[in-house]
Amino acid sequence: MxxxxxxxxxxxxxxxxxxxxxxxxxxxxxxxxxxxTPSPPPFSSSDPLPxxxxxxxxxxxxxxxxxxxxxxxxxxxxxxxxxxxxxxxxxxxxxxxxxxxxxxxxxxxxxxxxxxxxxxxxxxxxxxxxxxxxxxxxxxxxxxxxxxxxxxxxxxxxxxxxxxxxxxxxxxxxxxxxxxxxxxxxxxxxxxxxxxxxxxxxxxxxxxxxxxxxxxxxxxxxxxxxxIIDPYAGYYTAGSAGLLGSDRQDTRLAAKALVVGVRAGDKARAYLVDSVREAGILQDRIGALSLILVYDRKLQTVLTYRSNIGQRRLTFVAPAGEDTMRDIETGSLWDIRSGRALQGPLAGQTLHRLAAPLVFWFAWSDLYPHTELFAPPE
Structure with a gap:
């Protein structure tokens, strides 16, 4: 009832x-x-995820x-x-x-x-x-x-x-x-x-x-x-989550905690936005997918990239400034917004940007009931 x-x-x-x-x-x-409109010719997708x-x-x-x-x-x-x-x-x-x-x-x-x-x-x-x-x-x-x-x-x-x-x-x-x-x-x-x-x-x-x-x-x-009034303006910060309820409530985070969701094949993992903001950069691996999440302080949002160039996996340190970061392996300087190397041995190379959505935790965990939650290293 x-x-x-x-x-x-x-x-x-x-x-x-x-x-x-x-x-x-x-x-x-x-x-x-x-x-x-006429149908255009087909194009090949570069989406790396199966x-x-x-x-x-x-x-x-x-x-x-x-x-x-x-x-x-x-x-x-x-x-x-x-x-x-x-x-x-x-x-x-x-x-x-x-x-x-x-x-x-x-x-x-x-x-x-x-x-x-x-x-x-x-x-x-x-x-x-x-x-x-x-x-x-x-x-x-x-x-x-x-x-x-x-x-x-x-x-x-x-x-x-x-x-x-x-x-x-x-x-x-x-x-x-x-x-x-x-x-x-x-x-x-x-x-x-x-x-x-x-x-x-x-x-x-x-x-x-x-x-x-x-x-x-x-x-x-x-x-x-x-x-123009957004009819959902009050909902974004209200205690209620969703309109139709859920039989699957994951209490590892608050229902409306903002997470970045990443899917790799049949695996899913969520990253708390506050954790990325605090760290500047989070580095992780899901199966064969190596990735980094970078907090852009100008845009106040999270950008997600594959962390490899070809077969070479790179390790990145916290942003060198508001707009740049460095990799440990070569010391190259990278633009965080475009993913492009500006200086160093890898200058001109570009990281692959992943389409990882920002989403409320209750929704991500409901759509992916077996999702993992990233735990930042101590």
Missing amino acids: QRMASYDRAMRLLFCFALLGGLLAACVSAATVPPS TPRPRRLQAGELELAADIDAIPAIFASPDLFVDARAGSEEWPDEEPVIGVELGTEARAYPIRLLSLHEIVNDTIGGEPVAVTWCPLCYSALVFGRTVAGRELTFGVSGYLYRNNLVMYDHQTNTLWSQVLAQGLKGARRGDRLRVYPSLITGWGAWKRTHPHTRILSAERMGRRADE
């Missing part, structure tokens, strides 16, 4: 969010109608919380974005944004706006992508929209899987888990989406480190930024 009452409350709350999204859709219909086994859904695990497309995805065009100068007239420096850089292009997506839409179908650096935000899990992931040589577009299905956003694609009607980055049900079940690195930071920090960035404009969508 208690779980049913919790579910009823969740349904009422989500209905309010869906209604708000529907009202907003009327203002931005030109931005939320899927355009007719595809995990498909999830076996248990009865009731896919929970319907809102009607399909009640939360309207955005179908972006270049004219919905403005440069950093114009963007600063709309959005304050402290505005949380999802930052993405592909090729020579950088984009910022205000979370306050994404909380009303959850998905932006876009193209960055010539790559069709879906920028996604799950407010319940505090997780931002950017996916390639080309699957098996076919360009897909994504919408909000209205389902939740263990409190996480479930997307669907218009072309095959497959249901996709955001954090798992994998098809749950439908024609592409078991397929894994290519995940691009992204981060959550403040607009001011992002534009200072990416001066040529463009940002999604509320005004270009027929809205005023100062009138």
Whole structure:
């Protein structure tokens, strides 16, 4: 009975969010109608992690919380974005944004706006992508929209899987888990989406480190930024976790502790953001995957890299400054933001950035019940 009452409350709350999204859709219909676009040629994924086994859904695990497309995805065009100068007239420096850089292009997506839409179908650096935000899990992931040589577009299905956003694609009607980055049900079940690195930071920090960035404009969508309210603003710091509850509560950390989640094959491990911040750099190994997590003090976020160049595994020491670190083996100086060696024997080499999401602990441990929790060395 208690779980049913919790579910009823969740349904009422989500209905309010869906209604708000529907009202907003009327203002931005030109931005939320899927355009007719030809399929691009296929590209090869450089994702180094193997595809995990498909999830076996248990009865009731896919929970319907809102009607399909009640939360309207955005179908972006270049004219919905403005440069950093114009963007600063709309959005304050402290505005949380999802930052993405592909090729020579950088984009910022205000979370306050994404909380009303959850998905932006876009193209960055010539790559069709879906920028996604799950407010319940505090997780931002950017996916390639080309699957098996076919360009897909994504919408909000209205389902939740263990409190996480479930997307669907218009072309095959497959249901996709955001954090798992994998098809749950439908024609592409078991397929894994290519995940691009992204981060959550403040607009001011992002534009200072990416001066040529463009940002999604509320005004270009027929809205005023100062009138947009994130319906989840109170939830991020509230004691409650998720809307639909969970039968799997992992008490090793507080439910809403922020962690960086890393998956390597069938293994998963979580790293407490506070631990990375305190150490500056954390070095680890998961099976064959050697990695480092670096805290970027300018962006106030965590960047995750493979710690090897070719077959050579490197050991890194705490940042030499706000923007650099050194490896012990060669003494080369590395830029923490690009992963590129600036000086020394390895100058010009670049570390591979891993797409490791920031996420609430309750969500990560629910989606990966056997996850390990990294314990920093004493």
